[in-house]
Amino acid sequence: MKNIRNYKHIIWDWNGTLFDDVELCANIMNKLLEEANLPKISVDEYRDIFTFPVIDYYKALGHDVGKENWEKISHQFISEYEANKYEFTIYSDAEDVLKEIDSFGITQSVLSAYKQEMLDELVAHFNLNKYFIRLVGLDNIYAAGKLDNGLKWIKELGFKKGEVLLVGDTLHDCEVAEAIGADSVLLSLGHQSKDRLRLCKIPMIDSLSELIKN
Template sequence: MIRNIIFDWSGTLVNDLPGVWKATNHVLEQANVPTLTLDEFRDEFQLPFTDFYDRFTPDVPLEKLEGWFHSSFREVCGEVIALPHANDFLDFCKSEKFRCFILSTVNPEYFIVQAANAGMDGCFENLYLGIWDKREKIHEIISENNLLKDETLYIGDMQHDVETAHHGGIPSCALLTGYNTLEQLRESKPTIITSNLDELKT
């Protein structure tokens, strides 16, 4: 029986895909690299995001890439809203007394703004933010929170989320509400794939 849920943030609970796509194209423009359509971005983007930039802008220092990205994303950060069913699912988790956590690459500064906008303040027991490679953090989260692996579910929208769950030895749920496509997620072999969080309540 699942008693603990580790959530990804972007594309799982909130929709920041339009803003991240726009900011990433700003980075590519600054680096004189062709920009991507939304479909191309979803096909190509990956975590850790440093691997994405290693492929597209290998000669540009990461510090400069980060500066370009944040200069663009800060303009739209406040427009990020909750995904459909996300708040209802968090209410369901509260009613079922699930322990809930966040493991995400999201910048802590952005998380504060987005969580407030989405009405998700105070929904999580612990936050693990700004984690570029989640596989390096999952064992620590399980250990320091005394989570039993067979009672803990990782929910995310990207292959990296599923890979993180595999690395931690816990079941995974891949959502079709975010960055990766059904085909990409199937390749990672999650425990289950759902269209949205509402389907998990049944």
């Protein structure tokens, strides 16, 4: 990985990259699985199966993803998530890393598949707004992906290839980075296992602090 000081802008994923919500998501999924009489999963299994678009992950676990049930379980997931999210927090080194990058004169933003209002609220809850020039979320709860928003955002930023680093925790982050011409690095503590992240063949880190170590 290039020294982070060589970048002009950092695009952050939120869930699983700054916000440590893997256990929360696995717990909620187990509740939904139980209600559907489907086998429950461990956190490791969750990390082996979670994917974007999120509907594919529900399908892989055996959920009925016909229109009606998909809408029902999506809403159920979000309401459970919203009710319990404040029991979870950002990674312990997240704010120090954001602060340090900011001190290098590098601007930062968030590009997330989380619904905009919820993203705004949670970032404000952790008092992190001062580090970001923009929070880019989705206008719905279905987490299909963030490629379109990424393409729009990079155009608006106006940076050239190699000037932006995207930090994420899933293969989707890596695909988005490639499509928008950004370098990327994946954190191995998030929503997908190391074995799956390796498929991307890009640098991997085991803690956010590694970003500012060299």
